[in-house]
Amino acid sequence: MKEQTYREYSQVIDRCKAIFIKKTRDYGTAWRILRLPSLTDQIFIKAQRIRSIQEKGTQQVQDPVADEFIGIINYCIMALIQLELPQDTSLNISVAELEPLYDRMSKETLDLLKSKNHDYDEAWRDMRVSSMTDIILMKLLRTKQIEDNDGKTLISEGVKANYQDMINYSVFSLIKLKSND
Numbered sequence: 001m002k003e004q005t006y007r008e009y010s011q012v013i014d015r016c017k018a019i020f021i022k023k024t025r026d027y028g029t030a031w032r033i034l035r036l037p038s039l040t041d042q043i044f045i046k047a048q049r050i051r052s053i054q055e056k057g058t059q060q061v062q063d064p065v066a067d068e069f070i071g072i073i074n075y076c077i078m079a080l081i082q083l084e085l086p087q088d089t090s091l092n093i094s095v096a097e098l099e100p101l102y103d104r105m106s107k108e109t110l111d112l113l114k115s116k117n118h119d120y121d122e123a124w125r126d127m128r129v130s131s132m133t134d135i136i137l138m139k140l141l142r143t144k145q146i147e148d149n150d151g152k153t154l155i156s157e158g159v160k161a162n163y164q165d166m167i168n169y170s171v172f173s174l175i176k177l178k179s180n181d
Contacts, residue, residue: 002122008175009113013106016073020102023074024095031078032091036159037147039079040140043166046071047136054130066177069170072136076163076170080105083160109164116168124172132169132176139166 034042046068053059081101093101117124124132143162146153 002117005117005122005175008178009110009171012171012174013073013110016070016077017099017102017106019070020074020077021095021099024098029091029093029098032082032089032093034078034082036079036082037144039075039082040143040147040159043072043075043079044137044140044144046075047133047140050133051130051137054133066174069173069177072170073167076167077102077105079163080109080160083163106167109167112161112164113168113171124169125176127172127176129173129176132173136166136169139169 031039050065050068053065059065081098084101084105139162142156143159146156146159146162151159
């Protein structure tokens, strides 16, 4: 993976993690009550808002689109954490316990990116943010279908890979949005 991509990726994840930790300090881990389909729907709402703004060219709520991509990343990390934790894990997790989980999920996702980026040779740099938004929405629809099938697939990747891909496309979008500033 190119050094520039690694640096930019790390900067985005560091920003997302800082927000995640601050929100955890504010709200605790209330999100732990959400089942995976509810987390998927939260991600869907954020991706749908991005697409709506992209199509309309205007927005009435002034929350930046970049914040929605950050939300997608953090909700995907939450989903990956939920996938890992045993069912009987307490809803309340301290920041000290949660932070290494966040780091592990983001590292596993970065490792996936390194492999894919090697094969695809940074093709994402030539993509439009609107196309990446559409791909995130497609991944969400796939995830919803897998969830509706009780997590069973015949030949396809499971929900974990889809959450990781959504993280990576959101990171790419934030990198591209920053470079367009």
